[in-house]
Amino acid sequence: MNSLGLQSVAYAQAVALKRRQLWLGLVMLLVCVLVSGQIAEISFSKFIQHIGNFTSYIDRIAHLENGQSVLSDPVEWFWGWKKWLALMGETLLMAYVGTLLGACAALVLCFLASKNITGNSTVVFVTRRFLEFSRTVPEMVFALIFVVAFSLGPLPGILALAIHTTGALGKLFAEVVENIDMKPVDGVISTGGTWLHKVRFAVLPQVGSNFASYALLRFEINVRGAAVLGFVGAGGIGQTLLEVIRKFYYADISALLVMIIATVMLIDAVTERVRYRLLGQQGRP
């Protein structure tokens, strides 16, 4: 057999091996899906039977009490707009304060979690584990616990958002810091600068716009989060939303949902524009 033949045999074998691995993976996935379907009580017949409920639910939330479409009378639809707008404002403010608190904490901790800035590996390890803990526990769980400790209201919600934000942003910030150019840092050290000088004059100018961009992205996420924190009594528009869903005030459900979706989209659009500009500035002096 010539060398070309040998090569093609090797190629065929490699392809066959890859195929086998792919099929094995797919079979394993299929088994997992079937078992999961059993556990999660998936039932297509139930789904088909009740899918009508979904469309009729959508239909019901699109109609006022008097049977008219919600679009026919927007004033009646948004009858509680003053109260709801105030709640939406509270939700946004919660997200803002929570994000800012979390971002400040992350700003301090990210330097401690970066190997290239903090030499002490114990400090790096402990900080990283703390950040990991605060982003792995869902903010809803923090909110549930804080509601017991701090009583009902926006305060537990803000703290829950802040802690989760600290964990999420701390990790992203630390990744940015670990990828910086170390030459400015060496420069500051060579002139006898302290740790603070190093961070302020060598690191921050390199990472500032990235940090701001990540913080804005987190704000976006936190607005969504803050809108449902009220489900467990932690302030914002969620409590009212839960109430109207539970009490079947259909038109109110759609009004609140429209309000939340519109706000989230607006915030998304604004932060996206700001982030685009921030990242465009990067590299300029």
Place this chain on the structure above:
Amino acid sequence: MSAHNSSQRDTAVAQRLDALRDRHARLFVPYYESHWRAIVWLVLAVILFLYGVSSLGLTFNRIYGGIGELGSMVMRMLPPDPARFNSYLSAMLETLAIALLGTLSAAVVAFPLGFLAARNTTLNRLVQFFARRSFDTLRGVDILIWALIWINVVGLGPFAGVLALFMSDLGIFGKLFSEAIEAADNKPVEGVVSTGGTSMASVRFGLLPQLLPVLLSQVLYAFESNTRSASIIGIVGAGGIGLILSEQIRTLELRQLAFVILMILVTVSLIDYLCSKIRFAIIGVRAV
């Protein structure tokens, strides 16, 4: 003599400094002059923050009292108590099942829809626009709200949770997939077309090989974050360990609660680890 010398040197240095200042005028502008915009924004941000703090009732007394209460709660959480371990375990498995099915079904449905929402593969602009806006709407509604809506349709239980995850993930995947498709290199597609391939073949052999690793890594990442989401949707009754969690807080069984939280932590970390292994095995890079 020496005084004369030093004054000469001083003027020389001053002249050089002036020259430097002229050459790099931008670097010698005072900070507040070059960054006044940033400073204004910062002041506004601080004012808004202070307004938020005062209007939302973040008083020192409440925070101080709350932290004391929190400290005593944490003390009462120790040591964690696996009182009904079997029921916790089955609830955790249910959580994982919800996360897997929700993620997978959303990925399967979002895959074809992603092509419709991408600028380079869509049918026409109108279709693309509507696909984009639908994804935005799906994403704008939180998982917990979707769960409440689906509970009204299929009743309490994990099935509602799966459907809730499916809805919000469909929005996320739709957006991510279409962005990945738009970012793909068009040259392989042109190559396939130039050899007389159909549009289907150009997608299969031109786009798909570039896309699959990116999409897979996004799905794996979403699975990890969905495990976390699936562990809280039980709070509103959509299955999983969240129900146990909220019950234990309501009845203040703090030691059991601590165990359940630890269990969620361990599971999420495990899933994270597994996903990064799978990602590495399939794509050969650790993270995208």
